[in-house]
Amino acid sequence: MWGTLDIVPLARQGRRFERLIPGAELRYIRGIGHVPMSDAPEELAKAITEFALGRPRSRPAAHAAAGW
Secondary structure, eight states: OEETTOBTTBTHHHHHHHHHSTTOOOOEETTOOSOHHHHSHHHHHHHHHHHHTTOOOOOOHHHHHHTO
């Protein structure tokens, strides 16, 4: 999980981690920073649940268009 406004570290580092960590799946939450558990707890919980259950990730069209 990465907030698109996170600067600690920069959001682009998430893509690097996804490539380097086997089984990793990067998801962005638009408009939040470094603390998704307080900024977007429902969205974070949904993403964690989907990952844990092995469900395909949903990637909003805006993320794809922005190259996220």
